[in-house]
Amino acid sequence: MKKLWLNCHAATMAGGQYAIIEDAAILTDGARIAWIGARADAPRACDGVRIDLEGAWVTPGLIDCHTHLVFGGDRSGEFEARLQGASYADIAARGGGIASTVRATREASEDALFEAAKTRALGLLREGVTTVEIKSGYGLDLPNERKMLRVARRLADALPLTVRATCLAAHALPPEYADRADDYIAHVCDNMLPALVAENLVDAVDAFCEHLAFSPQQVERVFRTARELGVPVKLHAEQLSSLHGSALAARYRALSADHLEYMTEDDAIAMARAGTVAVLLPGAFYLLRETQLPPIDALRRHGVAMALASDLNPGTSPALSLRLMLNMGCTLFRLTPEEALAGVTIHAASALGLSETHGSLEAGKVADFVAWRIGRPAELAYWLGGALPNRVVRGGEVIAPESFAR
Ligand code: DI6
Ligand code: FE
Secondary structure (H helix, E strand, O other): OEEEEEEEEEEOOHHHOOOEEEEEEEEEEOOEEEEEEEHHHOOOOOOOEEEEEEEEEEEEOEEEOOOOOOOOOOOHHHHHHHHOOOOHHHHHHOOOOHHHHHHHHHHOOHHHHHHHHHHHHHHHHHOOEEEEEEEOOOOOOHHHHHHHHHHHHHHHHHOOOEEEEEEEEEOOOOHHHOOOHHHHHHHHHHHHHHHHHHOOOOOEEEEEEOOOOEOHHHHHHHHHHHHHHOOOEEEEEOOOOOOOHHHHHHHOOOOEEEEOOOOOHHHHHHHHHHOOEEEEOHHHHHHOOOOOOOOHHHHHHOOOOEEEOOOOEOOOEOOOOHHHHHHHHHHHHOOOHHHHHHHOOHHHHHHOOOOOOOOOOOOOOEOOEEEEOOOOOOHHHHOOOOOOOEEEEEOOEEEEOOOOOO
16 A cells, blocks of 8 residues: 655655655655655646645664563572672672573573563663664574574564564683684584574674683674575674674675774774774663773764664663663764664664665565654754654554654
């Protein structure tokens, strides 16, 4: 069915950057955008319905391109311990940290994981997220990584949400492989990835390149396997130290390298050449009270596309709001509101390999958008959390709520 959406302004992100149309109209045909432009130029003959957006600002549906939103338990106790002086490393040494979420995730049934994840995904959806990436990485063995990735696939069936599933089996060393990291990586490459890819559970492969996780050599082995399996890669890189994982990711034409606080200018140059997106994660920076800023100026100077994401996870970023990340991206990292908005739309789409179809309001792309009752687009980054009145449209259908809350 055709629908003409009128009485709105649009921040389109067309052409891969912030761009606006005042007094716009959008024609959707089924799940796609058929036309978008100034209202004065709108196609006159529209046999479909007309929908009044009441002066709203329309943005592309938001894209959270880095989450770990499937997990068992929570780590609020560790949060309290850290407030009393324990470090992330102390907690890990006591068997806490990622290992405690691995235990809770292994113990949880697939249905229990699904229900908890659905609640979190619904919260994102209501605030305007129409596409989300979800990583495994708290199972760390074949049955439990499979369980997490199946939950990601089930969320896509159960909710009006586009989900990309990323296998992060190389997130941490499982206890049964203590002191045998190379053996675990061999298991990931020889058994886990081939099986999970064959089951069509994997859209991308990720790893954690860090002293307390995996070395560049180990990550490269994972990347080679992904390449043989025909799956694109991403990397958690330069979060706590500089191992040049981001340059390694660029060599493998990674979709993205994420975190990046400790990256160098040469890493940024390598990413720019490869078209690898920099995914900035201000929630983890904030929660860990990190002081080393990602080199935003170098990324800008070399033309690296910057995305922003929640990193929603129980340890370092229990961030249930992507819109809050817009504010943190501006306040902590000094992004402009325009850069922040591009970071959760068009550049986030690129970080997921979806920029041909998602991330901007252009004819031919999916009709995923959010109509916001705000006066200026910068308000999306200005308000600190809270529920901004909006209407979320996915595939040309209003999915939340039916009309603006008043
Ligand atoms: N970096 C992070 O910030 C998260 N994973 C990663 O590779 C932390 C995940 C956790 O602490 O549970
Ligand atoms: Fe992460």
